[in-house]
Amino acid sequence: MPEAPAPELQPEDGVHDEAGLPEASDTGWLRVSPKYVLVEVVGSIVGMLIFVGIALGAHFLLHWEWALWVAGAIAVVSLVGIAFEPRRVRSIQYRLRADDLLFRRGIMFQRQVAVPYGRMQLVDITRGPVARALGLADLKFVTAAASSAVTVPGLPMAEADRLRDELVALAESRRAGL
Amino acid sequence: MSGVARPQGVVNLADGEWHRLHPASPLLRGGLVFIAVLGFIIANLRERVIEIFLAIFAPESSAPIDAEYGEWQQDWANDPVGGIVMNGLVGWALLALAAIIITVVIGFWLSWRMHTFRVTHEAVEVRSGILFRSHRSARLDRIQGINVNRPLFARLFGTAKLEISVAGQSANVQLAYLGSTLADALRADVLRLASGARAERAHGAAVPAAADGRTDASALVSPGLVAEPGAVQEPAAEAAGADGATGQRTPVSARAGALVTQRVDEFLAPELDPDLAPPESVVHLPIGRVIGSTVLGGSTIWAIILVAIIVVGVTSGQMWVLFSFVPAAIGLVSYMWSRITKSLRYSIAGTPDGVRIGHGLLSTGNQTIPPGRVHAVEATQWVFWRPFGWWSVRINVAGQSVSASGDAAQRTIVLPVGTAADVHRVLALLLPDAAAEVETLVDAGLVGRGDAGGFSVTPKRAAWLRPFSWKRIGLAETAGVAVIRRGALIRSLSLVPLARMQSVARSVGPIERALDLATLRLHTVTGPVSAVLPVADRAVATALFERLAHEAIERAASDTSHHWGAAAAPDAAAETAPGAPAEAAPGAPAEAVPGATASRAEPPAGASAAPADETEPRHVV
Structure with missing residues (x-):
């Protein structure tokens, strides 16, 4: 269930208004909910x-x-x-830096991804039956590259909504070409 | 749009009005298929039809037919014709056939009538459909490439198919078909609009250039290229007058040439319009090399395997092998054949609006990749090509890859086969911003190993995982381009402009962790190129991960190549100046005249939109 509509495509004029940026300070590594x-x-x-x-x-x-x-x-x-x-769930971590989202997970097969906010095409929030019973949601960050696929699972619903709005705002202010 | 000067009926298709396609379009799009199906049916029914006619008109020879008579009446599914004839329904069948043909013709006409398009300053819009109307609109600034294809039949009609690809699955805008010259002119117009250069400005510059181009070749130092913005209007006005004169002349000379001569000329004309692109392709592809490379290519291995399977199957009496593998063999042969034919008359050249690649002998096509649309480039060398020093170059571009149909896959091949020197030239075209810096890395990247050329070094323990290629695996980064070298059997050099890299990932598997290694992946839009740096030292990989992630953000923020016409560096204007008359020439005088008026209505065009630090207005592109 895609809840976040992709921000309207706009011609980027190459001028980034540095003053009006919603500021994303480094959050440090955050873990997903233990309930996950x-x-x-x-x-x-x-x-x-x-x-x-x-x-x-x-x-x-x-x-x-x-x-x-x-x-x-x-x-x-x-x-x-x-x-x-x-x-394994403890190994799932994400981190919002100034200009990109870092995500890592895995014990045996570790994977760490850095996705610039400006590359975001859409944010997807999905909730399975069990996750819904626990008040959790998965947040998927989609770019133009299929292999980027960053899914942060097990976020509390309110946190997922907040993060989605924040990511959309960040992406909007740092919009780059395709 | 007045019809003052329309050589060969040319109108400006990019004037923001709704236009129709070429009248032969429905026939070319669907009609040929219809005829082919009809021919197929007739060919298949021929024997039965002859038998039936024998049965009707020569009853004495119908003795064997009688035996089958009863069978025919029942067996409608396998033999409709027999059923129709024997049940006395011939008249009804003919009537139905006529109805079908009439419906098809009316359908064709309606579909042509209802299929309209327009090109505005923001988007290309297409309306089509008879019962289910569709209205598709593609933003100009999202255009990833423009392809003009001329299949054989379309060429006979003097038409071409224009395809505008935008990023997105099956989101391409097809204009099939347009008049051949119109398609070329429309492409130039769309590219100019997409470049971000304001149409008025471009027209203003185009007018003097066009006038000079056709009246006096020596007057190439066009008055439109002077440094002062305000000066544009006056020569434009003059040129408008001059154009009136040339406009009178041109149709006469055009009419003089008969239609046939025109077709022959179109047929023999080089695929890259010499007016639009520098006439010399930067790469020459001898036919011997095309055939040799195909024969020595990877598909040959498959061909040998297939033939072996078929031969063994047939000799051992396993006839089912024929049914399952012969189609595959046919597919393979047709693939190799299309590879050869598509590589014939191959040409690649840089234009102000991007790289133009043309190919094809009977069915021709060419594609334009505007600047800033190349997401990854890879030069590969299959092991059998090594003695000859052949390489092929493929690219990732947005919007044409996931369902890699033959045609789309073909489009990602930029250089079917070429020498190392050709690779240098092609890379310089594809990555114009970093051409000089990348140039120094290419040779080390293509054949080098170790730390030659400044590539990162892979530790020796990586030989456990990559016994042959570990010495070649390395990454270098220069001028915003990540260069990854790898592969021993199939040598490969991938280049990723960081300004368009989507994300970067570092992964460590259990074996890699035991060896203190890591894999670095640079994610780009989907395509044949995957930029992976395997088995790098873990600390090095981590450092590279951080650096590339940071660099990608920096480069993306400062990148303006997607609006290549809007950001005009003074030297760029000077550089492209020789191309100006050529660029404007196909846009016939007809379009130049209203353009000049528009430029007068909105003067001085360069000053309003140009950045403050710009000393010269951008007149070309």
Whole structure:
């Protein structure tokens, strides 16, 4: 559900009015809500149940001996993943600097992205069922490059709205060409 | 728009009024397909039709037919013609056919009638559709490129297809088809409007230039190029008078040439209009090299694999192989063939309004990439090309890539195959702002390794992950362009103008972390080029990440190349001055006359919009 309309495309005149900029001072690294762990855990458990269910079904209905082992393996891997979930969620961090948004996440596969505000094409806020129950939302920052895709998950709803408005304002004041 | 001087009926299509396309457009767009389908159906039904006629007109030979008679009556799906004839519905069928043809013709006419476009100072707008009307409007300052294509049939009609690409999925504005000369003139007009140069100004400058260009070639030092802004009007007025005179002459001489001669001339004319672009392409592509490079290209490997599979399949009696792989083989051959034909008569040249690339022998096309639209450039060398020193150059531009259909993919190839010297020249065209600085890095980037040329050095432990290419992997940054060198089997040199880089990412996987390495990715708009610096030292990668992120912001803020005409450096005006008469020439005198009036109505055009530090007005572009 795209809630933030893309700011109207305007011909950029190359003149940036430095005086009127909404100021974004460096926020330092911010973490997403700890409640987001629950969203991830529920997602993992649901996924696990589905696959384990399929494997068990194959075992009992089709009498495939090995399906039991598959089910066990899936369950173990998922449970290990769930055990690491709090650590993974803690690794999700974002930071608003003067001219760009920094985002990083991951323990095994670490990724850090810097997106200039002026490159923003649109901001998207999405909320899954579990996240909605917890009052959380995902904020997606989209640029013209598909690979930029920065999604900050697990923000409290009010914070996500505030951040969206702030990002739109920042992008507007620092608008660059495509 | 008065019809004072319209050589070959040329009008100015960029005057803000609604215009229609070439009357043959529907036929060219859909009609040929219709005819082809009809031909296909007839060809397929030919045997059956002959049999039926035999059955009707020569009953004595119809003995075998009788046996099938009952079958025909039932089998409508497979044999509609048989069904129609045997059920005595021939008259109805002919009537239906006539109705279909009439509907199609009326549809064509209506679609032509309803398909209009206009070019204003802000946007290109197209209205089309009969039942479902659509009105598409593309902002001029968002134009990413203009392509003029002339498929073979369209060329026979003397028409061309103009395609304006803007950033966005399937957001292109197509004007198919326009008169050939009109399309060229319209492209020049759209580019001029998009450049940010005010139309009045451009017209004001264009008039004296155009007049000089056609009356006296020696008078190239046009009065329109003097330093004083106010001086524009007077020569413009003079030129308007002069144009009246030339306008009288031109149609006569134009009419003298018969239509056929004109078509032949158009056919033989170089793809790059010598009036619009410097006549000499900076790259010459010999046909031997085109064929050789295609034969030695990567697709050859696939061709060999396919042929091997088919041969093995057939000899071992697996006939299903034929059905699954022969179409692939046909596709591959047609790809190679189109690669060769599209590379024929290839030319690339810089114009004041961007890089112009032309290609094609029978179906020709050319594309204009305005300044500041190139998001990434990559020169690659496939291993078989190495003995010959061949390179190909591809680019990322916004708005044409994700669904890489053959045509769109073709457009991202800027140089199909060329030598290192050609790569130098093409890069200088594509990255004009940083040409001199990049120039020094190119040779080291194409074939060098280690720290040659100032590239960052990859540590030896990276050989665990990149055993062959680790010595070549490196990044250098100069004048706002990030240059990434990598690849041993397929050598590659990617250049990303930081002013258009979308974001930068640094990622570390588990193995990389064990080796204290990291991968740096420069995100640009989607396209064939991906700028990745793999297995860099982690500290170096982190430093580069910070530097590039910072530099990208700086460069983007100071970049004005997307409005290349509005920001006029004094020396730029001087540089492009020789191009001025050429630039204005195709815009026939007809457009110059009202332009001159407009410039008088709004004098002195240069002064109002130009930045304060500008000493000379911008008359050209």
